[in-house]
Amino acid sequence: MPRIQPDEVRTIAALARLRLSEAEIERMTHELDAILEYIDTVKNLDTGDTEPMTHAVPFDCPLREDEPKPSLSVDDALRNAPRRRDAFFEVPRIVPGTGEGA
Amino acid sequence: MASPKVAGASIAELADGVRARKWKARELVESYLDRIHRLDGRLGCYLLVDADGARRRAAEVDATVAAGRDPGLLAGVPIGLKDIFVTRGLETTAGSKILRGFVPPYESTVSARLAAAGAIALGKLNMDEFAMGSSNENSAFKPVRNPWDLERVPGGSSGGSAAAVAASLCAGSLGTDTGGSIRQPASLCGVAGMKPTYGRVSRYGVIAFASSLDHPGPFGRTVEDVATLLEVIAGHDAYDATSIPSPVGRYRQACAAGLGGMRVGVPQEYFQSGMDPEVEAAVRGAIDAIARAGAKLVPVSLPHTQYAVATYYLVCTAEASSNLARYDGVRYGHRTVEASSLEELYSKTRGEGFGAEPKRRIVLGTYVLRSGYYEAYYGKALRVRRKIADDFRAVFDKCDVLATPTSPTAAFKLGERNADPLQMYLADIYTVAPALAGVPALSQCCGFTKNNLPIGLQLIGPPLGEEAVFRVAGAYQRGTDWHKRLPEDPS
Structure with missing residues (x-):
């Protein structure tokens, strides 16, 4: 029995905000099924009370004083924006209203 | 003034010549630009060549020398940067259409350190999209070809970085290694490359795949060239919270230090079925040579090796799905033309901008992090990751360095594996475990197949054990001349 169905891929792609064509969903379902079958081998290993490892080396989050320092200018930060307006990134309207639409 | 022969030249040779006024940085730059102009059309190493910037930097280095000052350890040495390092004012794409046209407003720590030491960046090197791949066929722009056989892949994801050094299109280069992306292409292209200890080199300004x-x-x-570059780029960086504060080692000295008293471990799990017989023979021959040079060989075991590839693809896809969420068409990069809502803007932009491999990994990563699946997949992978890291910790009580193959095969043909993602993932079988454990590992050439394709030896050290790795690598290299072989220039 397949480990993953096209509908599940469709749902996950929607969660990831990733539009896929029907052909992509078909192909990916098939590929992910083979990959998941391989990946499932980790389930055979008894990890008992082993602690999860989230960092490759021992890691203490370093702290520093919160002092203002030179940083990117607004213009530099916006320079790569596909669409900007004044000092803002521009996106389609999120909240319904009467003002100017995007 | 002597004219520099750049094909096959070492970094020390080129920098010494600039300091001694045997040649100018400008001449080095022109020689490499000429090679790139003549040869890179066939090889595809560069995504962008910054000829004007390189000439400007060369003039600065030459002025420094003329004024009697030292331009630095890498005086006038032309290098290439994988297109994953952001460069101020120079387009940076990570091999993806979603970042086409992105001109970063800041510079990565490591490229800034190279420049401060006198190196000259010639341009940005081709790579698998977002560093996802083992053949460089996942570049959104063009494949890289292996200089030893143009029908074969250079490995990946830092395929451009490895092939450019092999073909003398730069004297040295930077790449990134997430599961093998420096070591595997170094092996397939017959050059040396090192993944240092996690945190030894800053990630600031490195476009994130799996943090x-x-x-x-x-x-x-x-290996001396690798040691020299590592001395320049390694060290603490306040802009990377995971950066290690301990002092940088003397890697160049270590290359010359010899093997006296060293114990080299040979893990049985790295010599099992699936390995090409020519690869096995060359790697075993190299290990014998290391023993003859004075090391004691120790048979060892890393019992969780068989779980490394599965664990790696769980951890890296989970992290990638999170890191790649930033590409949404709002702040930089591609944006879809027509979207009536914010959600449509995101999903259309991402559907149009990402190639097949990032899409596959975003979906897999989202799947394994999903509510209800998280503990069975991602949580499990983090526990197995610790088991794999514990294997290394235990083994380094018994030996100083491990010696293994880098890749189970020499370079494969373009198109041979890219229809089957799982087959491609298995190309990383010997390189993913050191990545998961964060330990330093180097690949260097240890022979050629009968078809004249390079074979790589992988040397793995304990955390911050780069010097031990360089001791073995330097001693092995002194007894061989594999590193002196050059591929023919493509016609």
Whole structure:
């Protein structure tokens, strides 16, 4: 029995905000099924009370004083924006209203 | 003034010549630009060549020398940067259409350190999209070809960085290694490359793929060249919270230090079925040579090796799905033309901008992090990751360095594996475990197949054990001349 169905891929792609064509969903379902079958081998290993490892080396989050320092200018930060307006990134309207639409 | 022969030249040779006024940085730059102009059309190493910037930097280095000052350890040495390092004012794409046209407003720590040491960046090197791949066929722009056989892949994801050094289109280069992306292409292209200890080299300004696994590191023709570049780029960086504060080692000295008293471990799990017989023979021959040079060989076991590839693809896809969420068409990069809502803007932009492999990994990563699946997949992978890291910790009580193959095969043909993602993932079988454990590992050439394709030896050290790795690598290289072989220039 397949480990993953096209509908599940469709749902996950929607969660990831990733539009896929029907052909992509078909192909990916098939590929992910083979990959998941391989990946499932980790389930055979008894990890008992082993602690999860989230960092490759021992890691203490370093702290520093919160002092203002030179940083990117607004213009530099916006320079790569596909669409900007004044000092803002521009996106389609999120909240319904009467003002100017995007 | 002597004219520099750049094909096959070492970094020390080129920098010494600039300091001694045997040649000018400008001449080095022109020689490499000429090679790139003549040869890179066939090889596809560069995504962008910054000829004007390189000439400007060369003039600065030459002025420094003329004024009697030292331009630095890398005086006038032309290098290439994988297109994953952001460069101020120079387009940076990570091999993806979603970042086409992105001109970063800041510079990565490591490229800034190279420049401060006198190196000259010639341009940005081709790579698998977002460093996802083992053949460089996932570049959104063009494949890279292996200089030893143009029908074969250079490995990946830092395929451009490895092939450019092999073909003398730069004297050294930087890449990144998340599961093998420096070592595997170094092996397939016959050059040396090192993934240092996680945190030894800053990730600031390195476009993120899997943050707990991303390791920037150098490529060079010789292990001394790799050591030299690592001395320049390593060290603490306040802009990377995971950066290690301990002092940088003397890697160049270590290359010359000899093997006296060293114990080299040979893990049985790295010599099992699936390995090409020619690869096995060359790697076993190299290990015998290391023993003859004075090391004691120790048979060892890393019992969780068989779980490494599965664990790696769980951890890296989970992290990638999170890191790649930033590409949404709002702040930089591609944006879809027509979208009536914010959600449509995101999903259309991402559907149009990402190639097949990032899409596959975003979906897999989202799947394994999903509510209800998280503990069975991602949580499990983090526990197995610790088991794999514990294997290394235990084994380094018994030996100083491990010696293994880098890749189970020499370079494969373009198109041979890219229809089957799982087959491609298995190309990383010997390189993913050191990445998961964060330990330093180097690949260097240890022979050629009968078809004249390079074979790589992988040397793995304990955390911050780069010097031990360089001791073995330097001693092995002194007894061989594999690193002196050059591929013919493509016609």
